[in-house]
Amino acid sequence: xxxxxxxxxxxxxxxxxxxWKPAWxxxxxxxxxxxIVIGGGGHGLSTAYYLAKEHGITNVAxxxxxxxxxxxxxxxxxxxxxxxxxPANTRFYEHSMKLWENLSHDLNYNVMFSxxxxxxxxxxPAQLDDFARRGNAMRHLGVDAELMTTAxxxxxxxxxxxxxxxxxxxxxxxxxxxxxxxRHDAVAWGYARGADRRGVDIIENCEVTGFLRDGDRxxxxxxxxxxxxxxxxxxxxxxxxxxxxxxxGIDTMxxxxxxxxxxxxxxxxxxxxxxxxxxxxxxxxxxxxxxxxVYGGDLxxxxxxxxxxxxxxxxxxxxxxxxLFPGLARVRMLRSWGGVxxxxxxxxxxxxxxxxxxxxxxxxxxxxxxxxTPASGWCFAWTIAKDEPHDxxxxxxxxxxxxxxxxxxxxxxxxxxxx
Amino acid sequence: xxxxxxxxxxxxxxxxxxxxxxNRERPQPASQDLDAWNAYVYDRLNPAGDHNEIWQHSGGxxxxxxxxxxTLTHEISSVAFARGDHKSVARHxxxxxx
Ligand SMILES: Cc1cc2nc3c(=O)[nH]c(=O)nc-3n(C[C@H](O)[C@H](O)[C@H](O)COP(=O)(O)OP(=O)(O)OC[C@H]3O[C@@H](n4cnc5c(N)ncnc54)[C@H](O)[C@@H]3O)c2cc1C
Ligand SMILES: [Zn+2]
Numbered sequence: 001x002x003x004x005x006x007x008x009x010x011x012x013x014x015x016x017x018x019x020w021k022p023a024w025x026x027x028x029x030x031x032x033x034x035x036i037v038i039g040g041g042g043h044g045l046s047t048a049y050y051l052a053k054e055h056g057i058t059n060v061a062x063x064x065x066x067x068x069x070x071x072x073x074x075x076x077x078x079x080x081x082x083x084x085x086x087p088a089n090t091r092f093y094e095h096s097m098k099l100w101e102n103l104s105h106d107l108n109y110n111v112m113f114s115x116x117x118x119x120x121x122x123x124x125p126a127q128l129d130d131f132a133r134r135g136n137a138m139r140h141l142g143v144d145a146e147l148m149t150t151a152x153x154x155x156x157x158x159x160x161x162x163x164x165x166x167x168x169x170x171x172x173x174x175x176x177x178x179x180x181x182x183r184h185d186a187v188a189w190g191y192a193r194g195a196d197r198r199g200v201d202i203i204e205n206c207e208v209t210g211f212l213r214d215g216d217r218x219x220x221x222x223x224x225x226x227x228x229x230x231x232x233x234x235x236x237x238x239x240x241x242x243x244x245x246x247x248x249g250i251d252t253m254x255x256x257x258x259x260x261x262x263x264x265x266x267x268x269x270x271x272x273x274x275x276x277x278x279x280x281x282x283x284x285x286x287x288x289x290x291x292x293x294v295y296g297g298d299l300x301x302x303x304x305x306x307x308x309x310x311x312x313x314x315x316x317x318x319x320x321x322x323x324l325f326p327g328l329a330r331v332r333m334l335r336s337w338g339g340v341x342x343x344x345x346x347x348x349x350x351x352x353x354x355x356x357x358x359x360x361x362x363x364x365x366x367x368x369x370x371x372x373t374p375a376s377g378w379c380f381a382w383t384i385a386k387d388e389p390h391d392x393x394x395x396x397x398x399x400x401x402x403x404x405x406x407x408x409x410x411x412x413x414x415x416x417x418x419x
Numbered sequence: 420x421x422x423x424x425x426x427x428x429x430x431x432x433x434x435x436x437x438x439x440x441x442n443r444e445r446p447q448p449a450s451q452d453l454d455a456w457n458a459y460v461y462d463r464l465n466p467a468g469d470h471n472e473i474w475q476h477s478g479g480x481x482x483x484x485x486x487x488x489x490t491l492t493h494e495i496s497s498v499a500f501a502r503g504d505h506k507s508v509a510r511h512x513x514x515x516x517x
Binding site: 242243251252253254255256257301302303304305306310312345401402414416 | 420432433437439440453457458460461462463464465466467470472488490491492493
């Protein structure tokens with residue numbers, strides 16, 4: 001499998017681009033593996049990559065029921081940031097940020113990571129105080145954060161309505177300059193290629209339909225392509241967590257599946273060069289490299305496995321966009337779509353050994369798990385390889401709810417509508 | 420999506436507020452059964468299919484309703500007042516338009 005380089009680009013250009021190789025093989029499943037990863041989303045693929053790269057475990061299969069990138073890794077709005085309040089979250093997401101900063105180089109695949117910043121707008125002095133507190137908490141742990149004045153914000157985002165008569169006047173904001181966006185498909189493809197070239201079998205159109213057991217131990221899976229055995233079975237299926245865990249006899253989880261929508265407008269000239277979030281409702285926006293404004297808001301608000309959204313949310317998101325950017329009133333929306341998110345009850349993820357012997361679980365990504373993709377795979381691979389969590393993911397257990405150790409960054413208690 | 424309130428009739432979903440999973444049972448306030456409290460606060464069945472849930476007609480009669488809705492298709496197979504008289508149960512099929 002060829003390296004991507006200026007030389008290979010030139011060589012293939014001169015030979016009519018006929019000799020590019022597929023980025024990953026299409027092997028048939030073997031009878032057994034050391035590790036099976038269920039779910040070929042960003043997290044499953046990065047797990048396989050780091051298992052091979054960091055721990056030398058290469059006899060691995062990633063089983064994906066559809067095609068790579070058909071889940072949330074290819075449906076998200078690509079925002080990457082590490083601006084959390086609680087230390088467990090800050091450490092984890094900052095670890096991810098550091099991996100992002102070197103990811104294209106590490107994968108030899110351009111994931112188009114763009115550190116254009118992420119700005120959270122404040123609309124009341126109390127909210128600005130709250131952001132100052134969060135910024136201080138971040139800086140305390142070595143993460144960049146700066147408070148911005150309304151005048152600075154107006155210079156950075158000229159199209160924003162910063163007037164005193166705006167429906168929700170802007171009094172300042174919290175900026176993380178190292179935050180930004182990445183090309184989501186490239187993240188999946190880059191990890192897939194990186195895992196494949198180290199020997200990992202990536203098996204698409206292979207749905208896990210049950211678990212095999214030796215006594216009480218999980219020892220493999222049954223799939224739409226037959227039974228496959230493994231010493232260790234890792235689950236990383238995002239919005240399908242409830243369904244897959246039910247196949248293993250676990251009927252309840254601290255998780256609900258909800259649909260989250262996203263939208264993109266027709267292409268515009270450069271309009272906004274940061275990721276911007278609205279502090280008075282739930283709205284966020286950035287501009288893609290093709291020029292479309294990419295934006296989203298809240299979950300639809302009720303349990304859903306439909307990968308499509310409902311109209312009231314469309315209406316609400318558009319109103320919030322216009323409250324901030326009256327000038328966008330005539331811009332046309334090109335597309336909208338939905339993805340099914342695994343909303344955990346405290347808004348934080350679960351990366352853990354168990355809950356059954358031989359099983360490992362990675363879930364609870366809510367609507368912010370894209371930015372976690374590198375650290376999630378890195379920590380999960382560590383946990384699978386060593387049968388213990390790394391310090392960074394040690395707080396993200398499944399039993400933290402039961403033990404009263406929730407990681408509730410928003411401080412809003414048990415609700416599946418956080419982050 | 421339309422929800423047929425047994426009191427007001429079919430209304431758009433924007434008139435309603437979702438109150439979550441209707442299967443949960445709150446332990447007695449004095450209960451010290453940690454497993455029961457844990458299950459009530461955090462554990463969810465999260466089915467892909469028919470889901471028993473509570474909605475409030477907050478933009479209408481304000482009644483709390485028990486709704487059975489399919490989480491794959493948004494089809495609603497039954498709506499009833501969450502508490503009280505079972506004679507008022509409205510059974511109907513509303514094609515979920517979302
Ligand atoms: C509209 C939207 C916007 C978002 N915006 C952002 C954002 O800006 N920033 C951010 O950080 N996060 C964002 N997220 C969240 C983020 O996309 C997800 O948390 C994250 O991608 C989930 O991890 P994943 O990539 O592994 O999941 P997925 O890509 O969904 O991977 C799970 C895979 O498991 C497979 N699977 C399921 N069941 C089985 C089975 N039985 N057998 C085999 N395979 C199975 C699925 O087909 C799927 O491919 C957004 C999400 C949505 C929906
Ligand atoms: Zn009513």
